[in-house]
Amino acid sequence: MSNGSQRSLFRRGSWPEARRIAEVLRQETIGGALLLAAAVIALVWANSPWASAYEALRDWKVGPASLHLDLSLATWAADGLLAIFFFVAGLELKREFVAGDLRDPRRAAVPVAAAVGGVIVPALIYVAVNLSAGDGALRGWAIPTATDIAFALAVLAVVGRFLPAALRTFLLTLAVVDDLLAILIIALFYTAQLSVLPLLGALVPLAVFGVLVQRRVRSWWLLLPLAVATWVLMHESGVHATVAGVLLAFTVPVVRSDRAGGPDAGPGLAEHFEHRFRPLSSGFAVPVFALLSAGVTIGGLSGLGASLTDSVAIGIVAGLVLGKTVGITAATWLVARFTRANLDEGLSWTDVIGLAMLGGVGFTVSLLIGELSFGAGTDREEHMKVAVLTGSLAAALLASVVLRLRNRVYRRIHDAEQLDADRDGIPDVYETDAGRER
Template sequence: MAATQNPIRWYANKLKSETFAGGMLMLGAFIALIWANSPWREAYSTISNTTVGPGSLHLDLSIATWASDGLLAIFFFVVGLELKTEFVTGSLRDMRQALVPMIAAVGGIMGPILVYITLITISGSGNYDGWAIPVATDIAFALAVLGLFGKGLPTAARTFLLTLAVVDDLLGITVIAIFFTSEINFLWLAASFAATALFAVLVNKRVVHWWLLWPIAIFAWVAMHSSGVHATIAGVLMGLSVPAIAAAKESKPLTEYFGEKFDFWSSGIVLPIFAFFAAGVNIVDSGGLGDMLTHPVAIAIYLALPVGKFIGIWGGTALLTKVFKLKLGKGLNLGDISAISIIAGIGFTVSLLIAQLSFDPSLDVAGYARVAVIVGTIISAIVGAFALRIRARVHANDPATAHDATSDDIRLDGRPNLDPDEETTK
């Protein structure tokens, strides 16, 4: 880092690398795990459970809840922006190219659910409440692993994974909205929709004054929270309302404009803080690591992520290509899809959120489920990395696909992901 470079700017530049951003997310989780199981674990618990906020608005929430319900809305707003971009100008625009990974994403949802239910049934525990936890794929993490270990695979591999993960995100958000809403206050829900609609009208008229949009966005979030629907849904809806095509006098679409404004806060601040409060599980006082790793719910989650995603995605793709004769992208084959399907088991952010929503936080199983998400993510990343290197070597020896290989690292926008320090000199 140059001696004169601002540390915040250096950090922001580094976050442009998916690998670095994913590392910061994992760092927050591991610091929390260590602290929550250290001799000073009571301090961590006290901070997490400290209540702040106005009780008159039913916003007297714990700091951990503010991280998952409040701060995470910013992340979901960015997710909404990415979804809108992919549907309008990105990988989901051409249905012929997107059809196979889109349907495979459905298999990637069903496979983990099937594995979870099967393992819980075999165990006889009867604890089916965590069925939705292993359904999610973390886009940033999965793409980072592909960028690091998939060098040499066809460029279509990234398009397949990106499309798959985007649809997976959409389905995961739908699962949260439908299955984790206990009782709906339709008056508050209507108020949230009205605020979101006003936000949409303003941004589509290119009114982007922060002092106008922020109060509307905050009210939409508060109303969604008060309605009983998970408050992060408001962030997604507002992100989806932003125009993804630049107007006549604009140099870039508003989705890109807002994305640049919020990406630092989302990947650099919000997600590490969320991971810090979501992953801090006290294993020491709840039976130890052995009990956690052998608990039926934990086993079902950390096996459902890699195994369930593999069965659902690879199996679904094989069915589509072999039986229904649909085509994969240029240079891709089922061997490549097997590696991609394993790294799709990296389900950190949304899976941790669903784990928080699935169980009573006072139960040991709630903590086991969150740690199991981390274990399943690590298994998927390690096994997937080996599988990607094997497939990369296969393509390196195949002259028909070697010229169409992925670059060393590519960003979500498709441009080469240069070292951030190098980018600042260009």
Template sequence: MSAPDKPRTPRLLLASLSPGSRRNLNDTLRDERTGGILLLVGAVAALLWANMWPDSYDAVSGTVVGPAALHLDLDLAHWASDGLLAIFFFVVGLELKREMVVGELRHVATAALPAAAAVGGMVVPAGIYLAFNTTMAGGAPQGWAVPTATDIAFAVGVLALVGRGVPVALRAFLLTLAVVDDLLAIVIIAVAYTDDVALLLLAGSLAAVAVFAVLLRRGVRSPWLLVPLALVAWGLLHAAGVHATIAGVLLGFAVPASPGSVDPRRAAAADTEDDGEGDDHSLAERYEHLWRPVSAGFAVPVFALFAAGVTIDPDTLGGTFTDPVGLGVVAGLVLGKPVGIVVATWLLTRFTRARLAPGLGWWDVTGVGLLAGIGFTVSLLVGRLAFGTGTPHDDHVVVAVLTASLLAAAGGGVVLSWRGRVHTALAAATGAPEVAPAAPDHPAKG
């Protein structure tokens, strides 16, 4: 008689983190809270400048600089979106590479939930946007991707400010979801918003990225060689007709992310972190430490300064909330994001062996879904790609994204603040170890 089959243990979703993933989360929390504040400052400064001195704002943002012979005679607004945002996407590329090699995305089991949630959180908002823009007069379906993106700096920053007491794994879920969201947004930008491509220039850019990767693998670390090579890759991709920020992603993916990819002598000379793993950092981690402050502290706030400067008058406000574009963006971010994320997560638990970790409930997932409706950086970029800078639809996108982001931050903040108090009370009663403070209290390594 054969032995009875051993019952299969349900796979827990949002459970404990690996040491590497916990360290990655701590690094991000330390930087993104400050980055979110600076991003908000840049957006507020843009609104004040554009509404108090509109002629000055238009003159500065429209100032053209750069060599025309290389097709780089761009105005400052385009330099911010095409140039500075390449730094932001370089950091995104590093983060994606690290998560895929040593983080939560390296195993199908741990990547399934954030991947499914990210897909649901993009499909439903896009569907809501299209519902408005295919059934109402004056609709513009080409902007379907605007409400699909999550701004990781704002979302993680809000969570760090209000989410005291929420489980660490829930924080990691938001971070990993946003990383997958960024990956999907990159694919959308590269495919849906690229028209004519000069294949020879594209091949030249890819060759420059390949040389960049080979040099890093061979131990070359000189910025005097790597930075010009990265600029060549960026310039050729821009001239090829592909949005130049994709070069940042490709370069980020080219950086080695496996532990031990850093020269041992460099690692031994570097400062160690509190967890004692100073000799176990990959080159991707070190570059992320180096470039994340540049991205969060300079590149993204300056982009916000030139992207969020819309004149707020009765015509613009009224037009936003009667324009199918504005309505679709607000509804997609505020309603579509949480609905898509919660439904995708529920379907995963309903039709697979996956289950939420003990102590977590659907209100926790809902709070994360609401925060994911904070769409700023990539949403504004996609709006410009879809409609063009300074067009009426583009102005309506800016107002709609700002409105939706404020509503999503408020809603998600209220829910997660309440859930944090609930988890803190449960932890005090049971001695559970998985409740974390609002943010790590040891300084970031740079």
């Protein structure tokens, strides 16, 4: 039970933030459904009599060879389309910490610590399983550290409709911070060869892009060529090109300019770009990546068994299902323990465990890191894909059971209290005694 003199975890945020999170959830739910559909199509196609056509599609090369961009469609999806995904994630992260409820360091500490715990523990479990495996198995240590935003939020939207908004915000922020950690891991540990000149060259269009957006320039014919140039040079440097998406996002201003008409002039540029690019990311970029990456030849039950007995697969599944649950829950508990904070009134540690389980839905970023770890077309990559799909599905099912039970509790509370909105459209719980938003 929380009180006025004691800090509480997952306390209710402001009404504008709750409204924004609800809008994000609606869009990501659709994206998650498309992502799941694309993954199912890829699996069925790769195990059908037309599997050769699927492989031909993945390996079909397009692009100018003079710029070293004659890439396969699978590579274009991983390097190009996922740059859009990470651009949106970067915008979301910056907005949360600059203008969202998480600009308060005390409130931000919980999801950040949970994300860090959700990276460290799965990695340690994977390393423990594969410590004596040899044959480059340890290169995949980062595969189970990822959380898929679209997939996780889609599951939450289906099974946790009545969960408190603070829990939804926690999962969204945790997943976004997790993506930032993933892109740092990719940049630091999965850059095989670094070309300094292209990397320095990428800073030029990036800086020009930053100057223009800081001046609130929205003209696509100016910004898009600069973004593409940054991506091309980053790709040429040897650093994974998706890093360009995050760097570009971090240059975009969040706070509205006074010259643009003050705080009531409309959304800031980061929010404007997020509204424009989130549908493209969740509705096209991520599903297409899933379509071109999730197809794996299982080979029946015997083939599935062989894949899942590989130490790499065991480490991935254990990391996603067990490591994420333990890491996120333990980190959240440690924050509560050392700050002497309690869960907000009405919440339970079962809620935290359910969300931690949901963090084990790795999928998109896990597949990306897996391809970087073992290379395309290898047996180990096939085992990795089976493990990521199995671990993500198991995490989603386990989380669904726990959160479904908690959702029934919150639904009864919701029906009993009937927290209807007033004429101003703002629910009573988000208003102060004076009728103003918190």
